[in-house]
Amino acid sequence: MRLTQIKIGELTTPTNVFLAPLAGYSNAVFREMCYNLGAGLTFTEMVSAKALCRGSKKTEDLLYVTPTYGGLKACQIFGADHDYMRRACESEALAPFDIVDINMGCPMPKIYKNGEGSELLKNLDTAAMIISQCKKSGKTITVKCRIGVDESNYVTAQFAKMCEDSGADMLTVHGRTRDKIYAGEVNWREIAAAKNAVKRIPVIANGGIFCVTDAEKLMVKTGADGVMIARGALFNPWLFAEITGRDAGDKRGAVLRQIAATRETMGERFACVYMRKLAGFYVKGKTGATSLRLKLLNCKTTQELEELIADIDF
Ligand SMILES: Cc1cc2nc3c(=O)[nH]c(=O)nc-3n(C[C@H](O)[C@H](O)[C@H](O)COP(=O)(O)O)c2cc1C
Incomplete structure (x- = not known):
C-alpha cells in the first residue's frame, strides 16, 4: 500500500499504518511491540475522562507507557461532559501523551446510554463542544468515530466536517454503523465521504484489515491517508511489518x-x-x-x- 508519514497537527508519524485502541488488549507492551514492527502510531484502550478526573488508580494503570517506547504516544478517552473531557486532557495522567484521541464510536450500551461513545454521532453540538474544549488544553486532539448508529442515517460527511471545524487534528473512521458492532462489511463509500468532506486534516480508514491486500484495498477504495488495524493485529502483530516492508524477525x-x-x-x-x-x-x-x-x-x-x-x- 502507499506508505507515507502522517502529519497530525504539528506532529509527524513515521508510517500511516496505526494500531487501534483495543480495550483489554492494547497495553503498553503490546503497543511497543506493534510500534517496533512498523505501526506509526498506537493507542491505549479507551479510558473514562470522569474516572481520570476522580484520580482512579485502576484507570491510570491502563495508561502505563514503557520507558523504552520510541514513538509518539496516543491515548484514548471517552465521555460526554466537555468539562470532564477538557480536565482529563489537562491532567497529570495524560501529561506523557502527545495525542489525545476522543472515542465517538464505542457501540457498547453501558457507554452510549450515558451519551458517550457512538451516541455522540447523534449529537453533533455536544461532540463539537467536547472537541473544541479538549483542544483548549493545548494537546493534539484526534477523533475516532463510526459512520452512524444504523444504516438509515449515515452521518459521516457531516460529522467529519464538524470534527475539522471544531479543531480536531485527525479523524479515524471505522466504516461500520453502531448496530453492526464489529460484524459485516466495511462501508468504504462512507469513509471516502469523510475524506472528501475535510480539507486540512488526515483521515484514517479502519475496519476489516487482516492482511496486506485488505490494507491496500481499503486505502485505494476510500482515498484515506492511512489505515488503522484492530483485530488483525491481535491475530498477527507482524502484519505491521508485512505492510510496511520491515523484517518481522524471530x-x-x-x-x-x-x-x-x-x-x-x-x-x-x-x-x-x-x-x-x-x-x-x-x-x-x-x-x-x-x-x-x-x-x-x-x-x-x-x-x-x-x-x-x-x-x-x-
Ligand atoms: C476487543 C476490542 C476492543 C476494542 N476497544 C476499543 C476501544 O477501547 N476504543 C475504540 O475506539 N475502539 C475499540 N475497539 C474497536 C476497534 O478499535 C476497531 O475500530 C474495530 O475493531 C474495527 O476494526 P477491525 O475490523 O480492524 O477490528 C475495540 C474492538 C475490539 C474487538
Missing part, C-alpha cells in the same frame, strides 16, 4: 519477550491470563490450532506458557 522470540515484559510490567497473574488468550489468537490458522489453543488456555503460569510456546512454530 516471531517465537518476540512472543517469549512479550510474555516476559508483560509479566514484568503487569504481574504474573495478568500476564498469564492475557498471554494465553493472545497466543491463542496468534496460532489461528496453524496446523493443530484448536488443540494448541486448548493447551495454551490450560497453562497455569507464564512459565508453562513459555515452555509450550518454545515448541510452537509461529
